[in-house]
Amino acid sequence: MASIPVPVVAAGAIPGAAYVNARFSLAHDSLFFRIFGSTLIRLFRARRGDRINVFYVLEERALDKQVRGRPFILFEGRSFTYAETYERALRYGAWLRERHGVREGDVVALDYQNSEMFVFLWFALWAVGAKPAFINHNLQGAALTHCLRASTARLAIVDPRVAESVTDEVRQELSGPMEFVVFTPEVDAEAQKQEPVRYPDAVRTEDEPTNMAILIYTSGTTGLPKPAIMSWAKIYMAANVSAKGVAATQSDVFYTCMPLYHSAASCLAVCSALFVGATAAIGRKFSTKTFWKEVRETKATIIQYVGETCRYLTVAPPEMDPVTGENLDKKHCVRAAMGNGLRPDVWDRFKERFGIDTIYEIYAATEGAAGFWNVSRNSFSKGAIGRFGVLSGAVSSIRSALVLIDNETELPWRDPKTGFCRRVKTGEPGEFIVNLPADDIKKRFQGYYGNEAATNSKIMRDVFKKGDAWFRSGDVLQWDSDGRVYFNDRIGDTFRWKSENVSTTEVAQVLGLHAAVQEANVYGVQLPNHDGRAGCVAIVLDTPQVNAPVLASLAAHARERLPRYAVPVFLRLVKEVGMQSTGTNKQQKHTLRQQGVDPSKVQDDAVFWLKDGTYVPFTQTDWKSLQEGMVKL
Structure with a gap:
């Protein structure tokens, strides 16, 4: 029998191997075990050497001759190497310890906007064995007071840009144990005069990877924020999940303009860059006007999104080159978008418009006990928050x-x-x-x-x-x-109408596919003389002129694609995208649910209801008819 040439055998084996990989998701199995295996090995070595504190990862990078001169942080046109960041962390750490008496185990509140200074102070606290409590810099009044008190910190370092939120009332409420230091340029100059000191390892000792590393607060959309304990083990896992999921190397640049007070930006972006010796490019805040500009300027290869970020980018007008008139949508170095909350109705539109090869969707929560991920390069796993072999x-x-x-x-x-x-x-x-x-x-x-x-x-x-x-x-x-x-x-967002469960996510995704819809935030509202909650959608359209054909088209679109009970009964027309979003671009429903559809409580928004197959204006008279039981939906 004649032998078969090796190239022919190999050629035949390739499709077979591809089929086996696709059928059993072997690549996802491999990634799963690489992430968990490498995390466990790294944690084992860190614990054995009493090097659990992530400060030691920064130190390792800063002392490595091949890495120390590489940029670690990029911010607003400035670049800071690993060596410079390490030196600044030691200097500020010594200032905190000698000037303000910060000791190992202390919790120190950090109320700061995104900047290189946030990172320096964060690692300075770790350098002296203290634990930062990341405060949402948007908080004011009672919510800010609550978060500061819950942290048990006796010292709060405040960004001069948000210092006005620390009012006399807040200070009085926290008088005694709480010292506020607004980190002005003058204070910074004082801190930089301090000699950088690397204190003995004993001040950074950690006996368990499950010990607290950071306090990160929940969003507080339905109550006051709660301080969730972010352990060292979770940081190791988060860094490995994102770095290995996008196959990051030292040549990569992670770009995030998500708030550093949230674990997505701080742990999944900055710490991921640190763990592989890559670069973290930080934007001060999210804006559709600056996002791609900063991505291009920093030559970012991996971008981070959270919540509705990708939707807001996709519905924003394209940026054109002022000289050539060229569309700049695909003028970037990005090979992967990493984050959580990218909805199926936006997934392909975002990829196609901006030429993104890979979506890396991650499901996790700061206080959560587990998570998973989906590396997606085609339509097979579009919209999935996780995928397993x-x-x-x-x-x-x-x-x-x-x-x-x-x-x-x-x-x-x-x-x-x-x-x-x-x-x-x-x-x-x-x-x-x-x-x-x-x-x-x-x-x-x-x-x-x-x-x-x-x-x-x-x-x-x-x-x-x-x-x-x-x-x-x-x-x-x-x-x-x-x-x-x-x-x-989310439990609490799902509502019952006509004795059926309605998924707000499913309805929002369907409505988001309509050509005129830029954003749809779906929730259930209580109505007088009716059981359950009726569906309502706070909706942003691509035109300020809402006419009868558009309303009829929306109603027909929903009826064709949704079960009868899931078609929204009410539309609330809001003026621009992102109006009901948190600092991490996650939609809020709590206030919308409370306001309901009473025309006197929806501010200046127009409300419509489903009648005779289309949406028509819902007036105060209609609301009165519901109250008096004259209308049954």
């Missing part, structure tokens, strides 16, 4: 589960006979929960700092067997037969 899926099914939700209580459903919860079937929505070591929960879930009640509210016991413990995410997800995971809704 056969092996990684098996591991994940042991450590986590999706459980059936009780529609009345919005809690995991319990069997009346056994009292246990029930896993949902593949393709069904369920709350994502994560297994915790029942006898030592803090190994995987450190909870909220100084708030035992809030911590315990996230823990369920006796879920599948007596004595077990699970973390509640509060998110409803779906896991399909191909290992793709999709976000369904």
Whole structure:
């Protein structure tokens, strides 16, 4: 028998290997085990050498002759190398210790806008063994006072740009234990006169990777923010998840203009760059007018998004070269966009408009006990927040589960006979929960700092067997037969209408596909004399002139693509994108739900309701008819 040439065999094997990889998602398995394996090895070595504090990663980079001269931080046209950042951290750390008495284990509040100074002060605190509490610099009044008090800090370092928020009232409320230092140029000059001191390793000793590294606050959209404990282990994992997920190298530049007070920017972007010796380019704040300009100026190769960031970029007008008139949408060096919250209705439009090869969607939460990711280069996993291969899926099914939700209580459903919860079937929505070591929960879930009640509210016991413990995410997800995971809704956002559950995420995605819609924020509103909540959408259209054909087209679009009960009953026309967003571009619904559709409470927004197959103006008279029970929807 004649032998088959090797090239022919190889050529035949390539499609077969590609099929096996696609069928079983072997590449995702490989990434899963590389991330977890490398994180565990790195943590093991750090713990063995008492080098858990991430300050030591900066020190390693700054002392490496091949890396020390490379830029670590880029900000507003200025560049700071690893060596310069390390020297500044030592200098500021010595100033904090000698001038303000900061000691190991102390919590120090950092109320700062994005800047290179934020990073210097952050690492200066780690250099002396202290723990920063990242304060949302937008907070004022009672919310700011609450966050500062909850941190237990006795010192707060304040950005001069936000110093007006630290009013006399705030100072009086926190008088005594709290010292405020506004880091003016004069104070900076004083701090830079301090000799840089590398204090002994004993001040940075950490006995467990689960010890607190940073306090990062929840958004506080439905109440006052809570300080979530970000452990060293979570930072190691976050850095590895993003760096390895985008195959980052020292030549990469991570660009983020998301707020550094949030873990997405600080841990998934800045720390990822640090862990591979790459560069972190920081924007002061998000703006569609400056985003791509800064990306081009910094030659960023990886950009970060959160929430509706990509939508806002996609609906913004293109930037044109003032000299040549050339469209600059694809004039950049970006090879990957990394983040969380990119919706399916924007996914392809964003990729195509800006020429982005790879979307790296990450699902995680600061206080969460687990997360996952989706590396997407084609339409197969478009819109998925996670993707698993056969092996990684098996591991994940042991450590986590999706459980059936009780529609009345919005809690995991319990069997009346056994009292246990029930896993949902593949393709069904369920709350994502994560297994915790029942006898030592803090190994995987450190909870909220100084708030035992809030911590315990996230823990369920006796879920599948007596004595077990699970973390509640509060998110409803779906896991399909191909290992793709999709976000369904946030518990509390899903509402019941006509005895059916309505997913706000599903409705928003469908409406977002309409050509006239720039943003759709869906929520349920309570109506007089009606059970459940009726669907309402705060919507931004691409034209200020809202006429009957546009309204009729929206109604027809929704009716054709959504179940009858899920078609929004009301439209609230808002004027511009991002009006109901947090600092991390995540849509807020709480205030919208409270205002409802009473025309006297929706400010200057026009409200429409579904009538005779289209949307027509909803007036104060119509609202009165609902109140008097004259109208039944």
